[in-house]
Amino acid sequence: MNIRPIVYKWICYYNDGTELHQYTHGQPNSFNKINQDKLIKFVLTPFTYEEEKEINKDKIHVKSVSFLPTFTLNLIDDRRLIYYRQNFIQTEEFHFCKDCNTEFQYNSSMEFHSQYPSPICPNCKSHDYFYCNRCDKKYDFEQTSNGLCPTCKGHLQRNRITSNRSSREKRWIDYIIGYQETISGRNSKFLLNIKETGDSEII
Amino acid sequence: MVATIVIEQVTSAAPGTFHTRDSNAVADKSGTRYMTSDQYDSSLTTYPIPIPTAGNGISGSYWVTHCLNCTVAPDTYIKDVKYYQTWTTSPNSDWSLAGAGWAGEGIGPGLYIGVSSATIADAKILTQGFPSGNYDLAEGTEGVFGYRISTATNGHAFYLGAVSPASGGMVSITHFDSLENAIMVQSGQALGAATGRTYCIVTQVLVGSGATAGNKEDKTATWTYTEA
Numbered sequence: 001m002n003i004r005p006i007v008y009k010w011i012c013y014y015n016d017g018t019e020l021h022q023y024t025h026g027q028p029n030s031f032n033k034i035n036q037d038k039l040i041k042f043v044l045t046p047f048t049y050e051e052e053k054e055i056n057k058d059k060i061h062v063k064s065v066s067f068l069p070t071f072t073l074n075l076i077d078d079r080r081l082i083y084y085r086q087n088f089i090q091t092e093e094f095h096f097c098k099d100c101n102t103e104f105q106y107n108s109s110m111e112f113h114s115q116y117p118s119p120i121c122p123n124c125k126s127h128d129y130f131y132c133n134r135c136d137k138k139y140d141f142e143q144t145s146n147g148l149c150p151t152c153k154g155h156l157q158r159n160r161i162t163s164n165r166s167s168r169e170k171r172w173i174d175y176i177i178g179y180q181e182t183i184s185g186r187n188s189k190f191l192l193n194i195k196e197t198g199d200s201e202i203i
Numbered sequence: 204m205v206a207t208i209v210i211e212q213v214t215s216a217a218p219g220t221f222h223t224r225d226s227n228a229v230a231d232k233s234g235t236r237y238m239t240s241d242q243y244d245s246s247l248t249t250y251p252i253p254i255p256t257a258g259n260g261i262s263g264s265y266w267v268t269h270c271l272n273c274t275v276a277p278d279t280y281i282k283d284v285k286y287y288q289t290w291t292t293s294p295n296s297d298w299s300l301a302g303a304g305w306a307g308e309g310i311g312p313g314l315y316i317g318v319s320s321a322t323i324a325d326a327k328i329l330t331q332g333f334p335s336g337n338y339d340l341a342e343g344t345e346g347v348f349g350y351r352i353s354t355a356t357n358g359h360a361f362y363l364g365a366v367s368p369a370s371g372g373m374v375s376i377t378h379f380d381s382l383e384n385a386i387m388v389q390s391g392q393a394l395g396a397a398t399g400r401t402y403c404i405v406t407q408v409l410v411g412s413g414a415t416a417g418n419k420e421d422k423t424a425t426w427t428y429t430e431a
């Protein structure tokens with residue numbers, strides 16, 4: 001999936017009683033449309049299920065997570081709104097053990113088996129091995145005779161149990177909301193980092 | 204709408220072929236393997252990086268080019284594209300690339316990234332990537348070594364004139380290990396409400412004599428950008 005659905009929408013409240021919503025009838029409004037001069041309150045709130053259905057007509061763009069908390073920012077005096085989404089795309093590699101069907105990440109605290117680099121599955125301790133079809137025997141690399149069967153000298157088959165490697169993407173979004181204001185001639189910022197879970201911290 | 208962004212790896216002669224790295228658990232379409240060839244299929248086990256014998260300098264992979272491609276435009280913008288990698292200690296230690304390099308080369312084994320600023324501090328706030336139009340094919344001797352990003356004659360064209368702190372256009376990735384320390388690939392607005400590619404990065408592994416052979420441990424790379 002090449003998109004991370006957003007779980008929060010913004011609503012702007014103006015000093016003349018009007019509002020601007022991030023989505024109007026399922027269509028997005030650009031952040032540039034926000035009139036900062038009239039803005040008195042900025043709200044981040046989860047989508048309703050009806051909104052999710054309306055917006056996601058062609059593709060999943062948003063997700064309704066109704067239990068998320070709502071965040072309200074009052075923009076008094078000369079406070080200027082800051083809002084953006086910090087997107088993360090993380091590529092993570094892992095191995096998959098064909099014996100116990102468990103995935104694991106190989107790191108420096110884990111073992112390699114024999115000279116042939118195959119990580120040992122932390123779950124079932126399996127690893128790659130060499131197999132002689134003629135003798136029906138398994139061998140580790142050191143037990144082979146230059147890669148040949150030590151008994152019949154026939155060619156061996158390497159059975160890849162744990163050495164196959166894959167990657168996957170993880171995506172997540174932090175919602176950054178805050179304001180900047182001029183205090184004693186100096187620009188100062190207040191920023192709150194809101195996770196997709198609704199947890200938040202001042203940054 | 205919410206932007207659709209994919210990671211791409213670029214190979215082949217300029218203007219390059221852009222390969223989307225979006226298929227989870229499909230090895231030839233995801234992840235990156237550093238090889239001594241211009242390949243994008245990370246499931247290949249051919250073209251490993253040979254370990255040089257003592258006194259014969261440092262060997263290296265072909266450099267690898269990555270960028271982000273926005274296939275569905277954001278509502279307003281994509282800004283401040285950054286990149287970082289997570290290591291237990293460093294590529295040199297975690298991957299046992301080991302050993303000192305050849306002193307005359309002025310650079311040790313490790314994983315390097317192309318930069319155009321003179322200090323690490325600047326590399327975190329000023330643009331270090333290059334437009335996809337400046338893509339430069341990775342070359343070298345297949346199965347033996349790749350040209351250094353910073354090599355004067357065969358290096359990456361975009362970074363040849365760079366004034367980098369240590370090695371003329373490339374620094375260790377260990378400087379960029381978290382969001383707070385990420386390298387700034389493209390500062391400011393990368394894309395408006397439009398599709399297109401962000402700037403690219405180029406990375407490369409250098410291996411010293413005394414390195415250990417074999418598959419190296421799994422690692423994590425992260426792209427991040429702001430959107431509105």
